Amino acid sequence: MAPIQNARVLFNSVPTDYPVPGETTVYDTTQTIDLETVPLNGGFLLKLLVLSIDPYFRGRMRAPEKKSYAAGFTIGAPLEGFGIGVVLRSETPSVEVGKYIYGPSIRHQEYVVLPELGALEIIEKHPDLPWSAYVGAAGMPGKTAYFGWKEYSDAKPGEVAFVTSGAGAVGSVVVQLAKQAGMKVIASAGSEEKVQYMKDIGADVAFNYKTTDTRAVLEKEGPIDVYWDNVGGEVLDAALEFAAIHGRFLECGMISGYNTGHQGIKNLNLVVAKTLHIHGILIFRLQAKYDKEFYATIPAKLASGEIKYAEDVTKGLDKVGDVILAVQKGDNKAKAVVVVAEE
Amino acid sequence: MAPIQNARVLFNSVPTDYPVPGETTVYDTTQTIDLETVPLNGGFLLKLLVLSIDPYFRGRMRAPEKKSYAAGFTIGAPLEGFGIGVVLRSETPSVEVGKYIYGPSIRHQEYVVLPELGALEIIEKHPDLPWSAYVGAAGMPGKTAYFGWKEYSDAKPGEVAFVTSGAGAVGSVVVQLAKQAGMKVIASAGSEEKVQYMKDIGADVAFNYKTTDTRAVLEKEGPIDVYWDNVGGEVLDAALEFAAIHGRFLECGMISGYNTGHQGIKNLNLVVAKTLHIHGILIFRLQAKYDKEFYATIPAKLASGEIKYAEDVTKGLDKVGDVILAVQKGDNKAKAVVVVAEE
Numbered sequence: 001m002a003p004i005q006n007a008r009v010l011f012n013s014v015p016t017d018y019p020v021p022g023e024t025t026v027y028d029t030t031q032t033i034d035l036e037t038v039p040l041n042g043g044f045l046l047k048l049l050v051l052s053i054d055p056y057f058r059g060r061m062r063a064p065e066k067k068s069y070a071a072g073f074t075i076g077a078p079l080e081g082f083g084i085g086v087v088l089r090s091e092t093p094s095v096e097v098g099k100y101i102y103g104p105s106i107r108h109q110e111y112v113v114l115p116e117l118g119a120l121e122i123i124e125k126h127p128d129l130p131w132s133a134y135v136g137a138a139g140m141p142g143k144t145a146y147f148g149w150k151e152y153s154d155a156k157p158g159e160v161a162f163v164t165s166g167a168g169a170v171g172s173v174v175v176q177l178a179k180q181a182g183m184k185v186i187a188s189a190g191s192e193e194k195v196q197y198m199k200d201i202g203a204d205v206a207f208n209y210k211t212t213d214t215r216a217v218l219e220k221e222g223p224i225d226v227y228w229d230n231v232g233g234e235v236l237d238a239a240l241e242f243a244a245i246h247g248r249f250l251e252c253g254m255i256s257g258y259n260t261g262h263q264g265i266k267n268l269n270l271v272v273a274k275t276l277h278i279h280g281i282l283i284f285r286l287q288a289k290y291d292k293e294f295y296a297t298i299p300a301k302l303a304s305g306e307i308k309y310a311e312d313v314t315k316g317l318d319k320v321g322d323v324i325l326a327v328q329k330g331d332n333k334a335k336a337v338v339v340v341a342e343e
Numbered sequence: 344m345a346p347i348q349n350a351r352v353l354f355n356s357v358p359t360d361y362p363v364p365g366e367t368t369v370y371d372t373t374q375t376i377d378l379e380t381v382p383l384n385g386g387f388l389l390k391l392l393v394l395s396i397d398p399y400f401r402g403r404m405r406a407p408e409k410k411s412y413a414a415g416f417t418i419g420a421p422l423e424g425f426g427i428g429v430v431l432r433s434e435t436p437s438v439e440v441g442k443y444i445y446g447p448s449i450r451h452q453e454y455v456v457l458p459e460l461g462a463l464e465i466i467e468k469h470p471d472l473p474w475s476a477y478v479g480a481a482g483m484p485g486k487t488a489y490f491g492w493k494e495y496s497d498a499k500p501g502e503v504a505f506v507t508s509g510a511g512a513v514g515s516v517v518v519q520l521a522k523q524a525g526m527k528v529i530a531s532a533g534s535e536e537k538v539q540y541m542k543d544i545g546a547d548v549a550f551n552y553k554t555t556d557t558r559a560v561l562e563k564e565g566p567i568d569v570y571w572d573n574v575g576g577e578v579l580d581a582a583l584e585f586a587a588i589h590g591r592f593l594e595c596g597m598i599s600g601y602n603t604g605h606q607g608i609k610n611l612n613l614v615v616a617k618t619l620h621i622h623g624i625l626i627f628r629l630q631a632k633y634d635k636e637f638y639a640t641i642p643a644k645l646a647s648g649e650i651k652y653a654e655d656v657t658k659g660l661d662k663v664g665d666v667i668l669a670v671q672k673g674d675n676k677a678k679a680v681v682v683v684a685e686e
Contacts, residue, residue, distance in 0.1 A: 232611070252615065254611075254612045254615055265607060265608045265611045266607050268575070268597075269575060269597045272594045272595065272596055272597055272624070274623060275623035276621075277620070277621070277622050278622075279620050279621075280615045280616070280617060280618035281615070282618040285589065
């Protein structure tokens with residue numbers, strides 16, 4: 001069989017502002033691959049199916065000398081992120097042909113030979129769910145919500161939860177887990193469309209933080225037993241102010257400070273006075289404890305509609321640059337996914 | 344038997360600045376009591392032995408209309424706080440004569456009839472410890488250290504702990520628990536005498552925060568896996584900056600803001616990036632879980648010297664006002680205790 005095209009999306013230059021498709025990233029078709037003869041050297045050959053496009057990509061698009069917690073992308077090399085592929089050939093005993101692979105460092109490249117499974121995992125698909133769901137509600141964002149909620153919420157029926165970015169890929173799952181735990185759920189987001197979506201998935205109180213005062217809502221509807229934080233800043237201060245005694249704060253992100261710098265948190269002294277508990281959430285640390293349970297329960301609930309999810313699917317590896325920009329501008333309607341190939 | 348004097352320390356007026364002995368509080372000897380005939384009405388008669396004098400007293404010396412988490416003292420009524428008494432007579436089946444009673448709301452009054460045990464508890468004395476120890480290292484401050492440490496430190500050998508107010512009644516116990524857990528211990532306090540004491544009880548790195556830059560110490564000796572916070576403010580920000588991944592922050596107090604107001608915490612966003620865990624500590628919530636274990640282990644270790652403790656004992660109920668002032672000014676040498684009577 002003759003070599004075929006092996007398209008890639010390369011990180012081409014560090015953006016100064018928003019990432020520019022064709023400049024920050026380049027869709028490259030110069031490479032070819034012979035799927036039958038490419039040497040595996042004990043590894044396996046993966047065909048890319050689905051890519052997750054996430055907000056954190058922007059932080060990885062930086063100059064190599066700038067350090068941060070997530071590794072930067074390498075100029076001239078393919079982007080990488082959460083994605084799913086299918087195994088075409090294998091010399092790795094634990095990785096059989098036809099298995100589906102999911103993980104955080106899938107290259108934006110149609111075909112790739114990987115030396116070992118490493119941090120990737122073999123996953124199975126529910127017959128009534130598309131693979132795209134497995135990078136969203138059934139993937140990293142859903143796991144972030146589920147693992148964090150299970151480990152730290154200590155949710156009790158009748159308590160009050162406040163979920164920020166409640167229409168997002170993580171927050172929308174949190175809203176529904178909180179409702180299923182018998183809680184009253186307050187949820188915030190930045191548009192009327194998102195407010196409607198939060199109501200549709202069960203939020204008792206949903207509001208647009210751009211037009212409604214968060215403190216006034218929390219004063220009326222609180223105090224808050226569980227706070228799911230995606231924003232930090234003033235909203236976190238308001239949540240501290242209206243926290244219940246023994247409240248739990250699940251810190252998933254503080255997007256309010258990502259571009260403009262983090263402001264001082266004024267009410268942290270209430271952690272002592274109210275005996276609050278604040279937890280930074282990282283799914284990798286909770287993976288071993290909850291991963292099996294997650295796959296055993298959540299995909300079936302997504303398939304049956306017991307837990308609702310939304311996704312914004314774009315087809316074609318060549319569209320990655322456009323989708324990255326849309327995500328940075330907030331133009332995506334729901335969890336952004338690029339489908340590179342069907343099976 | 345004829346009635347005898349039943350002296351009390353009354354809250355007399357709200358102080359504007361430091362509490363003034365004889366004005367803020369008054370030693371009153373006008374009441375008498377007949378120990379043999381005073382009606383018990385199903386309750387029991389307690390003779391006061393020991394009182395704990397604590398910094399939080401100042402917060403309770405306020406006008407009745409001012410609300411806070413701890414109840415205010417009542418003008419014209421006796422002060423109350425942690426203390427120990429012995430049961431002289433009893434009509435309460437669960438409270439036998441000769442038993443010793445410890446609790447958070449012991450009145451500053453030589454003899455008192457109590458209707459029920461309530462939040463008080465019956466405790467036993469180790470033969471080699473004085474009762475005074477049972478309001479210090481074997482009482483509330485020791486329990487705060489022990490309960491908080493047991494529940495939230497997740498201490499592992501070889502990790503690094505940073506303890507603020509490491510020479511105090513709580514901090515000095517934390518320093519020793521951390522050492523016994525096999526940790527490297529950094530401890531800070533505000534005088535050379537206290538630095539020496541922290542070294543004597545085992546701190547690996549002890550420094551005077553008034554003359555040494557906390558950030559420089561933490562940068563050199565960290566990162567910190569467990570932070571015991573008694574101060575908040577800039578020191579908390581430094582601890583966040585030099586925290587290890589998955590660090591645990593045990594929030595016992597934020598004294599830096601008690602009198603001058605709490606400043607904004609700038610580095611709280613690191614809770615997400617480093618997946619930190621911050622816990623407000625309140626001993627009452629952990630009482631049921633750890634109280635028996637505490638009394639079964641800690642007093643024996645204090646008696647044998649395996650855990651060291653210091654106390655500053657004053658004799659006489661009439662000295663309470665002076666000791667309160669000394670504690671507010673920081674003139675006490677160690678945990679302040681007033682011994683009212685021997686057995």
